[in-house]
Amino acid sequence: MEKEAGFIHPYVPNAAPEQRRKILDAIGVKNPVDLYSSVPEELRVSGLLNLPEPLESEHNLRDHVEKLIAKNQSTKEYLNFCGAGCWQHSVPAICDEITGRGEFLTAYAGGTYSDHGKNQAIFEFQSLIGELVGMDVVSTPTYDMGAAVNSALLMACRITKRRGILLPKSIGSDRISQITGFTKPVSDIEFIDTHPDTGLMDLDHLKNKLTKNIGAVYFENPSFFGLIESRGEEISELIHAAGALMVVGVDPISLGVLASPGDYGADLVCGDIQPLGIHMYAGGGCAGFIASRDEERFVAEFPMIMVSIAPGATNDDFGFAWSTMQRTSYDKRHESEDYAGTTQWLWGIGAAVYLSLMGPVGMDELGRGIMQRARYAAEQINQLEGASVPYLEKPFFKEFIVDFSESNKRVSEINEMLFERGIFAGKDLSSDCPWISQSALYCITEVHGKSEIDFLIRCLKESLS
């Protein structure tokens, strides 16, 4: 406005003087500022904002940002053994190829006809997750697993018309925080003890807690600490006998080898899809899902957009539609019990590509390999002076606790020493799981071969001595 000359920039073509003049003439105003007459003068910014000088050339911009992030050390440079809700897995090139496609990347709210391919890709996502978890209904992607658990717990409470939620103590503190914040206006949370012999839910305590107020019981399999729950059927019988619903959180990458929650009586299943072909992005790779049986009372409570297949105009032709949007906060507004919005669909497409590539045999091999590697690592660590792996004799998947309390060293010290040797150590549990003494949560996946694990063992040994 001060500068009649306009502004020439590759991203804003009509800010250039000639284009701007044409548009102003067509509209019949002299100056863009005339179009802001609804904005009172006293609310307007005078002059320009105080922002860094722009880097208008792509070269200079790229140089600047790349130098900035070059200060990071990635898991490609350091050996990473940290999981705890975001896990380093191998990402197939084709996942990146597809999630990088501009047609998907820059699509948004198009519908049945304009974004047929996006909808089909998400339907494939739903279908493939459905096969893994053994459920007929799968949601579009959620923000992350915590958001999926939040919505699933409140769905269960609405379906049962009860307020009570039971959570095992053995879930991560971040997830407890997410659940508490989200559910507190309408639900009451109580915790189930962990049995010291198994590291899993104490079923006697669960029985005592299963009153007629309990609408939902949630547990994770594998647990936050990697332990596998084999009593799914027994737990589901207890929960159902009390009139509550069972919500199970899974790591979908385990489901090539671990029992499908649909087979042991889960009513709602949640999980994070980041392991399925999505880079970690410092946690930005997280995205979740909810699954259930195909019952109207369940589908009616899903809060998000749901993509259904539908027949096309000719034989064998099909398309996809956003089903029953009246369920969602887009329609319910102030009557909403949950909310819908833009979530993480692109990662859903990536996960669909991943599962299509892996197939049944790939998921089986991958799951087996992770369990073997993790057991090998745990057994080796357990032999180190000053380190032990509790529940080593129990089955676990991908993650396990390492107890360093006998080393007389703090986890934070050990982790620093490992860092100096080029290792991102396991998550320090002593700060946010105060009931566990100096311990860390280690994560082993298919990216760790014997040489990487043996290097960790050597470095741990040095750090502990």
Place this chain on the structure above:
Amino acid sequence: MSDQNTKFHAARWNEPLIMELSEMGARGIKPPVVDDEISNIVGDVVGDLPEGARRSKLPTLPEVPQHRVLRHFLRLSQMCMGFDVATDMMGTCTMKYSPKVHEHIARSSKLADLHPLQNVKSLQGLLELMHSFNQMMCEVSGMDEFTFQPASGAQGIYTNACLIRAYHESRGELDKRNEIITTSFSHPADAATPSVAGFKVITLMPGEMGFAEIDALKAAVSERTAGLMLTNPEDTGQYNPRIKEFVDLVHEAGGLCAYDQANGNPLLGIVRAGDTGFDMCQFNLHKTFSAPHGALGMGCAAVGVKSHLQKFLPRPLIVRDHSEGYFLDYNQEDGIEKIRAFVGNVHAVLKAYSWMMSLGAEGLRAVAETAVLNNNYMLTRLRELKGVDIPWPVNNYPKLEQVRYSFQKLFEETGITSHDIIDRMVDYGVQHTMTSHVPMLVPEPLTIEPGESLTLDEMDQMVKILSNIIDEAYDCPEKIKDAPHNASTTRIDADVSEDPKCWAFTHRSFERKRTAWSADDRTKIERHGGGY
């Protein structure tokens, strides 16, 4: 202007479902083999699993060779109208060019392969970037600190509702202050998320100018008021000039004010939430700040607060220590519970930062003004078309970045609905526009937001397309009723996806239920809506 779009036909690959491409024994990729030495030591670990823990049979995933998986999803991508390939003026969505260079930077392992909990000394570049961007956003908004944890606009607005809750709770007033006030033309999330956070929500309806009047607010405000949550301009593209009085009234009553800046594109460098008196705000980095929309996400909401609310922001906070560098402060203290895992969609933050760094202050203002200019150009052209009205004729203020048009007259004269129009638009090779969020107060609405990225020629093409469709509505309405004709799939029977007996959200459900698609007792739906 070119007339290319009248000859458009979308890619129609008739691509089967991935399950139907399965061939027994085919492999798409092989995971790394376990070292023999490991197998020899630990044995077959899966075989040792107790009965109830082991999967009884392999999952029924498809078996497809690698190139066919690639081809399948590439074909699907080709049947999708992202902004990269098609003009998209979807109202309320702020579609704009997402610079490619940002994608190429973000794919670097220096960002993509970071673990959120890795030693903070190895995250200095990321934290510096986020810290700098935080400061830049404070300058843009007049706020004092931001969090980037929420992954979408709705989650950002939800965060605002949680901040309001925490504030009143900290003062022991939450029991009596349990009402949030919003407006009918604010995004549905401004009404929905405070409801989820436990508030009662009062929605102000528009007056004759098309936005809520001050008297309506006065009637709603009381000692029960916890806060005000709204957009301005609203989803109609109209800015409420009395916004400062709204904010002051709510403050006088003891409430907080949250500015949903999902529609912030026309105000960059023009108006700041903080200067208007708002206590907090949120911007959609995947809309206004050019991070790609990701086929419905990965988004990011930047939620900003004034200093008196800083202590309530969700943890971790990014803190700069001049001797130690940057670190993540997890100390919970008064912070609200976690909104999303870890620190949020950092790739969206990097792209938004890069965008702002490439534009600078002058560029930001040019973006805002051009978005408004382009919208008023579209308005000037579209208001001349037959059957099109601009609601609230007494409101003579220019619209800002979008307009909610009414095609009611066209409907009355031809029977063609706004939903029919959007289906037909696809035949011309453009993304369809949005109709309206609920409540649909404008009859037969189309909400059009051109943004700042498009050229005059692209805007003229869109006008021509809408003009052609209007001509068709009068001359050959059946051509629209049966549309689309040239899209990636044929017209579907949308009753199926609404009917519990027929809907199918997975392939396994589809196989079981497709026979019901031809049953006689199917639910018939009178009129389908559309346009979210």
